[in-house]
Amino acid sequence: MGFFDDVGLAYGRTASEQMRLWAHLNTKLAKLACRRNFLLHCRTTGILPRHIVQNIKCLTNLLSDDAENNRKNRSYKKVFSNNKKLLKKKFLALKKRKIQSIQIRDEWLCNLTTTQIPTEVKVILSLGPKFGVAPLPVKDIPIKNIVADVENIINLAPITRQNILRAKCTNAITNFVHNSKMTHNFEHYLLTNARRFVKTHDDLVITPADKGNITVILSTEQYEQKMNQLLQDSSVYKQLRRDPTNEFQCKNNKIVKQLKDKGFIDASMARKSTTYKAIPPRIYGLPKVHKADIPLRPIVSTIGSASVELSQFMTQILTEAFSDFHDYTIAESFQFASKINNFILPQGYKLISLDAVSLFTNISLELVIQIIQQEWSRVSQVTTIDISLFLTIIKFLFESSYFVFKGSFISQIFGCAMGSKISPILANIVMSVLLKYCIPLLPFQVPITYQYVDDLLLAIPEDRTATTLAVFNNYDPHIKFTAEEETENGVPFLDTKAIRCAGNIVKLDWYQKPTSSGRYIHYSSNHSWAMKTNLIKGMFRRIKKICHPDFLHNSEEKLLKIFENNGYPRMFLNRCLHSLTSDQVNEVPQIRTSTLVEPATHDKYVSLPLIPPLTAKLKIGSTPCLDLTWFIAFHVRTVSLCMLDRHHNV
Template sequence: MVMLFTYWQKLRESQIPEEVTTLLSLSPKFSLYPHNFPHNQLYHLLAETESILKTNFKHQIQDTTRCMITNCIHNFIHKYDNCPRDPESKFIRIAQTKTRNFLKLNPNICILPADKGNRTVVMLTEEYNRKMKLLLNDTNTYKTVKSDPTNKFQTANNNIIGRLLELKLIDKQTAYNLKTYTATCPRIYGQPKAHKQNLPLRPVVPGMTSPSYNLSKYVCKIYQMSIQTKYNVRDSRSFCQYVNNITIPPQCEMISLDVISLFTNIPKELIIRDTINSWGSLRTNTNINLDLFLEIVNFCLDSSYFMFRDQYYSQIAGAAMGNPLSPILSDLIMEPLIDSVLRNICFPVHTIRKYVDDLFLIIPKDKKNEILTAFNSYHSNIQFTIEEEQNGRLAYLDMTLIRQADNSIRTEYYTKTIASGRLLNYRSIHPLSLKINIASNFISRVNDLSTNLTDTQKRNIIVQQLKLNDYPLSLINRCWNRMKTAKNIQTTHNTPAAERIYRSIPYIPMLTPHIVRILKQQYPEVCVSTRCTHTVSKFFTQIKDPVPALLKHNVIYKIPCSNCDKSYIGMTSNLLKSRLSNHQSNINKLDQLLNSGLPYTDPAIRSLREKTALISHCIDERHRFNLTETKILDFTHRKSSLSLLEMVWIYNDTSTVNKRTDVDGLNATFAGILHAIDKHRNKQQQIVNSIN
């Protein structure tokens, strides 16, 4: 049975076909059967397993493992066409097709994840844009910028890193990691707050592409090593252990306080002041002096910018949602805030604990208004809301805190009314081991956080939740019994943590589990995880502004020849526009030499042939390439896989002008696999062409 937890805004459910609602109501991480033969995933699988093999310098182990892996891939390709399709997979395939067609015919609808509760939101694109514009019109938080400031911030970032290196405050490797030449403007997007009236949006700015992202992470690490928080709780489990060992004094009650939009309201003057006050501990974890450190922090905050619908904005207040510094800066200012409030009130606070911006307090019953006023008086930007104990119960984190008759506290596992209850569905195309781990972790969580319930009550909650996610009862019972009998057993790893290598590879059903097993046997020091790339989230609307092809990096690209049917395939870890500029520069140099009267046979022209196969084709055939029609074939987040991906694409394209030496680094063991993949890809293309 499929769960449906979709929130409709100004739309009727009847407008959307049943198969579409069924598919979209699944978790965004629900993995689907590949719609077509997964040739692209196989390319990435080859490239990333090869990078794992290179971690061991013994060629015998490399060759043995490579042969075992290629044998697995050969078997998979052979079985793929003959693999039986169960009714469920057929339904999912039909639902995928209908969803794709429905969204194509209804561009006025956008599908996106909710801010909380793991829900899926369907709303009108026009309404989404209106709500985002309303957010960005807040002149106290944002201001418009005339042009893209990326180059300015990138230059400033690299200059700061250069100064740190020149002063010998960081080493060359750190400087290399912190500098960037491929930054692009971050794209803001909004996540609907489905639990609030009128469906407001929470602004999120993914800062991974911003010029100061790596520098922000570096500064964040210094803060994390230095700040000692006396009020923080690490997680729900540690808070549960703490709160179950305290007693509420007579005439006192429990309350919780929550800051309204803390990240975007963090005052910069508080950050500077509290950084100076904490410098005694910060200086022990960095060689940077205070003035330069403050300059770097200011730069990381001032470089919070983004774009929305081709308009550039700068955030003038607080820290962005998505900036690595935001969580630690909230900790930095919250500690002095609490200390100041506790000093200025005239009544005792018996208990106070904090998780990011959520506070738990035990105070005298008649002091609720005073404590709220005291916290809200600290700074006009930082305002709190209060939640009071009701009938001896208070919700905090993932628990309900329950006052007992003797004023002790016990807890129960708690989910908000907005929560969809979705975990990873058992029918998702994920490894079985992952599903078992999810079920086991959920069971352990409910058990640990429910000190007020009997085992029967806990088990009823667990069974109800997991069955809702289609987990079979036999698996639930097995995980429950294992948790009760082997709770304290911990797995050990023979390789020390410092020596382990962590890698991930694409998950392809019927193939990846065999490869993972081989790698664990042959490379015990490598911890291999899998990632699913074809998930329900692929059908979610791309609400962020698209990044132009020329501003992408770590890509495999293809340039067609203007005079024949051949093309050039290349790769670049820099921005594509920079690489194309290099190609254009070589072509311009060739044209200059020819215009000066030199023949094609002149040594000055022949020397250009050594630069790339593209310019070599221009010289040998007297042809030219159309750089404006460059097409991106593939991309990867893992730079070490880029060169092998390029060789794979060149190998399987018979119409390239690339030199034979361009694929010399491709191991001969892969030849048969690449031929089989290309055969299936051509067969698939023929089917598509016949349909069209």
Template sequence: MIPETAEMSDHNILGGWKKFYDNLRKLRGEANEEIIYDIKRLESSYKQEIHLTNHIVFLRRCKKHGIIPKGLQLKEFPRRFGPHEKMSKMQQQTESRLLNCMININYTKSKHAQIDITKLRSSIRSSIPSLWNWLCNLMNTMRNAVHSKISRTQKEKFKALMEKNVDHFFGKIYQSNKDLLCKPTINNMSSRPLTKFEEQLLNLGLNFSLPVKNVGYAMCDTAATIELHMMNMELTDNQKNNIRTGVAKIMSQNIQKEKIKQRWETWIKNSIKSLLEDETICITKADKGNSVVIMDRNKYMEKMSTMIRTGPYTLLNHDSTPLYAKRVAEKCQELTEMKLLPENLLEKNPRSPIIYGAPKIHKKDIPLRPIVDYRCSPTYKLSKYLANIFTKVASHHEYTIKNSTEFVEELKKKKSRFGDKKVSFDVTSLFTMVPIPETLDYIKEKLESYPDLEKRTSLPIDDIMSLLKLCTSSSYFQFQDKYYQQNYGTTMGSPLSPIIAEFYLQKLELTKIKNNRSIYFWKRYVDDVFCIARSRNQEKILQDINSFHPSIQFKIEEEIDEKIPFLDIVVYSKNDYYLGHFIHRKQTQTCQYLNFRSYHPRAHKIGVIDTLLTRAIRLSDEEHVNDEIELTKIILMKNEYPASLINDRLARVKNKCLRPPNNKKDEEIKQRFILPCGGEVTSKIASYLRNRLDVDIGYLPGPKIGSIVCNAKQKFPKPRAGVYSIQCNSCPAVYIGETERDFMIRIAEHQNGIRRGSTTSPVAIHMLENDHQLDTNSFKLIVPENRKFFRKFKEALHIKNLPNKINISNGLNVNPIWCSALLNFL
């Protein structure tokens, strides 16, 4: 992370020392020269130790990234002996050894400086005990100022070396892609200039994860996750206890009490605070690419209002959420009682879908793409359930491709013919224009002809269609305090929208494309089509597919210089009529990926490297693959990934790409644990679980910058569910409870129980039997938690941690092994 640069001025430091020496002379008189000499030596030793420590960090960072500092570069080698391969290799080895040697020398010097500091501190402290604390404060102030100055200098020096290193080793590739690599990741279209630290924060990327503020709570979540999964595994009590003991031991050994709570660095906290407090700006992610867009809020609201007013939307008089929630509940309850549907498809606290806009920064006047957030809407869970069924039904369509890799494999089988031209077709506003009635009729036909439907669901076709109509009819949303209904089509954001669009385009292709002899090659990904056909017939093909339905219209893009982009690939014709391909990067591409400094688990960062390198190898032909690998290396280094790690992963990825694909369908699916990321301790726990239980591990990183600062989407207060506490006003006793509703509702119920003289509420029993009163200022939500088992697990831990409690029951039976480890973290 970037250090805070809050230094004390040289004037203030000198003033502090002057006062100290004045007091020292008053105290010691003439016998202070030896003490002053020792203090000067101590100050000098501290400065030397700080300089050496920072230099070691700088050298190690250079070693990690494969960079040789200027002072250790043997520039005379190529001048005297010429660019000979063996001599160049010898130069690299010698420079590397010099770097290691310099690290060891500095480390030895640092140790000697620390020994001198210890001796001098002991001597000075015994001589001037009354002034010792004052001297320590002055020394600490001096050390912080020197450390900040040297650290900043070393970082600037390393950054310059890094840029020069990239330019030197990847000169040709770097220069030819400089516009791409130097593209800004922040598009500030607002009237408010960003501060230096705000820019630094946003340049880390919206996906940058900050450390969890309390590692102890992450460990509680880890224990609850393991306990929940072990309930569904065939393990003996002895095996379960062994797992608990092993994990608890790792937790206890790797977390110190003072490190449980982690603080975000001051410059990060201040930058987030200043961005959130400014209500005049709107921060969001661009529609394409990975850049941050900042707009004036009034401009954003004006664009949103215009988009809704001119779009296919009708203003509603009321919120339709209660109506759809009732319909979904009635239908699902009926089918659940017949055991045709699972029980978890109802949203407990439904709200209306919310619309927001993603800025299209690559288009004139920066229009917005409408996206509807369907999460927590009445039909969201049901839509996801139906989408899983329909995805299987729609799969294996002859014209549909799953991804760019599959498209490249299809290209390898084809040769272009004389007179053929490559074109791409793109549907205009597919989701909002797809005709729902015709598509539903086609979906019903597909369900009736699908042979494995009974394996996918026990629902009859009529019930599936009834649920589908219910979901597609609920295409309403909220913007500010108003509600709108979409007149036709589906909305961007619904789980069913992609699959409904897929079915409609399949129907179009089977009608218009399958028997068209003019078309030599036709492949589609969602609404993007790549086609090879006779050049004289291309306009006719466009007219033919546009005549299928008046609401669905295609646009055509023709090849230029026998090249045409499709998805993230450029397809071109070779001299032998085979089709070549290399990676295409659009104008909106920023080359920003997960930053290596992000508090994501290492597995996620390795996943970024492997994905980009695999993409470079598989999507580039032989003529372009080496250049693409080199460019990918530069992009990863720009995101601060170490060169040594990139090269190590490259060797692994190459071996993996050379191996034949594994098509084993009967391979056992491992149970997957999702662990909250608490740093190194989480990695050790993950490794232990893999070895003992043979499971897959996923990770949940800490809070991301995007989830904190992005404010384009309207936010609603969530119910404050979780573990809460109530304090007795007359004694030290405390009640711990848990609730899935807002905890203040539950507290109101406790207060009503006291008034009614309830004999079932532990709080009421305690207050009435002892004639005590509630402390109304003590109501507190201890741990926010929406998940039922996790809530009960944490409630039980907090109850066990109480010396004086009102609770009659101890709640969930938590194994004592967990308690011994986790109670220290609460």
């Protein structure tokens, strides 16, 4: 006889049925309690089980008030334990499937350490610093800041409309705060795990690579060793005994006062350029993952430094003065494509690419002064500053090139600093002068000569590479070039590849360097649909304008594959591709020059955070009421916040 039969004989049939019912309910409660925990775990991590996705009715009233007392029962614990294991296995399978659905690539993350990175952390780091996670209502959204931003925008409207706008925006924000619920998604779960991992592993440095849009993980020891190796070059850097910030701040203010007293700048510009709370520039390095031993590219952040405004002032003068000086400079790929597509090279000619080695840090002060003196007639047309004071300022900007690293102050004794505002225009001027000097020295005609910053594209006779390289390397003892010859009858330049086809006809193809990871804004990122759509259309439009028709189809398929790797559905991509009209494709590209174009005085630019339920209402409610040009800059919570903090702390 069984247990329930014995109970029936001893206490009656009714007692036996009640005991059987109790045992059944006890088992059911154990399963439902475990099921409840599974559903709560899914809700916390933002994972939806299949029965919820397929609109199957959810279980309700899982536990009664006295269910906790039954947990002590042995059968209850056994059933609970078994179901817990099954549901845990099911949850892990759901999480794995969800991670796989995000579609990340191994080449988006480069781990140079021996530390094992959990899968959840790899996913969020691989998505990159531009990936956005939607902020949780109330918890992560600074309502006070939103109110302040909205009030600032309303103040730009006509006074007669301000109260109406204020009432509408107040109503929208109030409804959002009261009606919003705390909804988690899987990206929040990943971000929480990534933050926890970064916090517990303070010996890691997470930073973007120098090229290729790759996230790199180094140990603090590796990073400091590479930085120290870089800064030990005594020909470029020198250790300082003390902080020179106050000294350079006084010199900067003295120069600004001199400019104001002589009437070269107005009082407003003088106030802007004068500083009494300057901070030293900071240096950091970006890993060159495409090179052996992965060295660092030094970048100096001059934000808040003593001479940053004076450097910007001089940059504007030089840019305007040399606006028509760059005979060989290409401003963008569209201009390059319009000039070189279907260009016929002379017989016996080939294409080569020359690349200046560390151009910025190899531009000497003496060379810059010599060029300015020779071309002073240009500079004097855009400024009334006399040449002696102008050269004094240039010399001061070179001498004030210093930075701090781990509490040590280091001066850059040679070259322009990477990160300085004046460095790009000086590099462009030097390269233009170099080309004007070297091209006439070549013992042959050069039908193609194009320059973009430190990259050159030349067409030369097939046996004259060494001669060309020697002429360019002899211009200045510090500026040296490396040559890249044709590979499969083509050489890369900008984001194109110039290919020499049959009949020596040059045709352009869209090109990405082998170091490129192909990472763009991910489909799952908290960016507006308009931004994602414009990104896709802009890339397709760019390819259509650059590529020769012979290479267009292959380039489009390549771009489609890249966006598919970023999580975009093929149907969505095809719809964006086919929405491009023939007028948009065949329009003549607008060629930009290096001349500074100041925005119109009536244009106003404002920003609001991208909060899907709220931002659209505020934008719709305010835009039609103002006669302004609006630019909505979306503030998103990304991994870059912790990446930058970790990087600068090092």
